[in-house]
Amino acid sequence: xxxxxxxxxxxxxxxxxxxxxxxxxxxxxxxxxxxxxxxxxxxxxxxxxxxxxxxxxxxxxxxxxxxxxxxxxxxxxxxxxxxxxxxxxxxxxxxxxxxxxxxxxxxxxxxxxxxxxxxxxxxxxxxxxxxxxxxxxxxxxxxxxxxxxxxxxxxxxxxxxxxxxxxxxxxxxxxxxxxxxxxxxxxxxxxxxxxxxxxxxxxxxxxxxxxxxxxxxxxxxx
Numbered sequence: 001x002x003x004x005x006x007x008x009x010x011x012x013x014x015x016x017x018x019x020x021x022x023x024x025x026x027x028x029x030x031x032x033x034x035x036x037x038x039x040x041x042x043x044x045x046x047x048x049x050x051x052x053x054x055x056x057x058x059x060x061x062x063x064x065x066x067x068x069x070x071x072x073x074x075x076x077x078x079x080x081x082x083x084x085x086x087x088x089x090x091x092x093x094x095x096x097x098x099x100x101x102x103x104x105x106x107x108x109x110x111x112x113x114x115x116x117x118x119x120x121x122x123x124x125x126x127x128x129x130x131x132x133x134x135x136x137x138x139x140x141x142x143x144x145x146x147x148x149x150x151x152x153x154x155x156x157x158x159x160x161x162x163x164x165x166x167x168x169x170x171x172x173x174x175x176x177x178x179x180x181x182x183x184x185x186x187x188x189x190x191x192x193x194x195x196x197x198x199x200x201x202x203x204x205x206x207x208x209x210x211x212x213x214x215x216x217x218x219x220x221x222x
Contacts, residue, residue: 002218004178006210008200011178013151015222019066019144022053023134023156023163025118026071028111030157033100035111038093041187046157049185052212053155054117056183059219061121066147069120070127070134072162073107080130080137132165141173151176153215155183160191167199168206177207180215 003010028034030046037043060067074081078096086095093099101111107128113119120126127138134140143149152175156163163184167177179199186192199206 004208004210004214004218006178006208006214007196008204008208011176011208011210013176013178015063015065017148018151018153019068019147019149020056020060020153021068021070021134021155021166022057022118023070023154023166024072024158025050025053025069025114025156026073026112027101027115028105029072030115031101033111035091035093035095035099035104036187038091038099038104039089043187045187045189046185049155049157049183050115050117052180052183055216056153056155056180056212057118059216060153063219063222065219066125066149067120068125068127068140068143069114069118070129070138070140070156070162070166071107071112071114072130072132073105073109073112073128074130076103076106076108132162133169134162134166135169135173144175149175151178153177154179157185158192159184159186160188160195161186164195164199164206171206178215179207179209180212181209183212 001012001014003012029036093104095105097104102109127140129138170177196209
C-alpha cells in the first residue's frame with residue numbers, strides 16, 4: 001500500500017478506500033460580507049488554502065476517487081439552530097439575518113454556497129450540516145460505509161473549529177485521517193499551528209498531517 005511521508009510518521013492507506021473531504025469552503029466563511037466577517041474575522045486569511053484544495057479536488061477526480069463537500073448551514077425556519085449558537089459571539093449579523101450574501105448561514109442562500117474554485121461537481125456528495133461535526137445529523141457515515149471508505153484526506157475551514165472537530169469525530173469512528181497542512185486555514189494562525197500539533201501529538205492520537213505536494217505527486221503517478 002502507498003505510504004506518504006507525514007507527521008508524526010508515515011501515513012499508509014489503500015488507494016481504493018480513500019476519499020477527499022473538503023470542509024465548509026463557503027462564501028459565508030471565506031468571503032467578505034459573510035458570517036465570518038460579521039464576527040470580526042479577517043476572511044483574507046482563508047484565501048491561501050483555496051487553490052490548494054482546488055488542486056487536490058482535481059487530482060482526486062482525475063484518479064476517480066471520491067470528493068466530499070460539507071457546508072455548515074441551517075434550515076430557513078431555524079428549527080435546527082439552537083438559540084445559544086445564534087447568540088454566541090455577539091455578531092453584527094446573526095444566523096438567519098439578512099446580509100450582503102443573503103440570509104446568514106441558511107441553506108440555499110448565496111452565502112452558504114461554495115467559493116467558485118472549490119465548487120462540487122455534479123454527482124459529488126454535498127453534506128449540509130447544522131454543527132461543527134460533519135457526522136452530526138448528516139448522512140456522511142452511511143456514505144462512507146457504503147463506499148468502503150476507511151481513510152480521509154481532510155481540508156477546509158477553519159482548522160481549529162469545524163476541521164479539527166470533524167477529524168476528531170472521524171477518528172472516534174475508526175477512520176484514519178490525514179489533514180493537509182496547506183489545505184486548511186484559520187482566522188487565527190496561532191490556533192492553526194497549535195491544532196496541527198495537538199492532532200498529531202502522542203503518536204498521532206487523532207491522525208496525521210502533511211503538505212499537499214506529496215499527495216498530489218502520488219496521485220499523479222497512478
